[in-house]
Amino acid sequence: MEYLVIVGFVAVIVIPMMLIFYTYADRTEDEIISNQVQKISLKVSDAAEAMYYLGEPSRTRIRTYFPKNIDSITIGNNEIVFILHTKEGLDHIVIYTPIPVQGSLDTHSGYHNINIRSRGSYVEITD
Secondary structure, eight states: OOOHHHHHHHHHHHHHHHHHHHHHHHHHHHHHHHHHHHHHHHEEEEEEEHHHHHOOOOOOEEEEEEEEEEEEEEEETTEEEEEEEEETTEEEEEEEEESSSEEOOOOEEEEEEEEEESSSSSSSEEO
């Protein structure tokens, strides 16, 4: 009988602690991915702005790692938009650029070589 009380007491303590840990770990993973994507989009935006002001035929290449859970990437209308799939739904990361940008990027996770090229009146971003 005493063993059952001890096992019950341990279960009451351990199970909620495990649930809290896993919930916190999932939330932390989503925040890390979101921060990585925001850093990537700022790096691309800064490079695009530099190429625009240097003029045609300026170009550069950025090698970066795309994390998992990127659903789509839209580049156009002076903005770079990453849509991420998180545990709570979709998360939109939008970076506005002071210059016109166009292009497309693959969404698969892994390393990408992002090519940024001035086209005179706009900047083309591709991989």
